[in-house]
Amino acid sequence: RYKNSIVxxxxxxxxxxxxxxxxxxKYKDEYIAPDDELYGKDLYGFIVEDLENILPCxxxxxxxxxxxxxxxxxxxxxxxxxxxxxxxDLNTRLKVLEGxx
Numbered sequence: 688r689y690k691n692s693i694v695x696x697x698x699x700x701x702x703x704x705x706x707x708x709x710x711x712x713k714y715k716d717e718y719i720a721p722d723d724e725l726y727g728k729d730l731y732g733f734i735v736e737d738l739e740n741i742l743p744c745x746x747x748x749x750x751x752x753x754x755x756x757x758x759x760x761x762x763x764x765x766x767x768x769x770x771x772x773x774x775x776d777l778n779t780r781l782k783v784l785e786g787x788x
Contacts, residue, residue: 696768696769696772698776701742701773704742707741707742709732712732713730733761735761744765746759746761746762747761
């Protein structure tokens with residue numbers, strides 16, 4: 688109902704995600720409330736600026752005080768299917784190597 692121009696994803700458009708660094712980090716004290724369950728905890732995720740260089744359509748922006756667009760968050764509705772496509776590709780290649788494909 689909501690989509691058009693639908694085609695199979697091309698693995699070459701997504702393969703840069705293999706090089707996306709996964710970071711361990713803590714949120715800054717001023718960003719997160721002390722009563723938040725994530726406060727002070729080691730977390731895992733992406734630096735949105737890193738993702739913007741690899742898969743820009745997965746990055747959401749805000750407008751800064753000077754009017755420039757700033758990367759703010761990554762959109763899981765875009766990145767999860769992209770990662771699944773990479774997993775599917777790896778699974779297909781593994782089956783070939785194992786003689787099952």
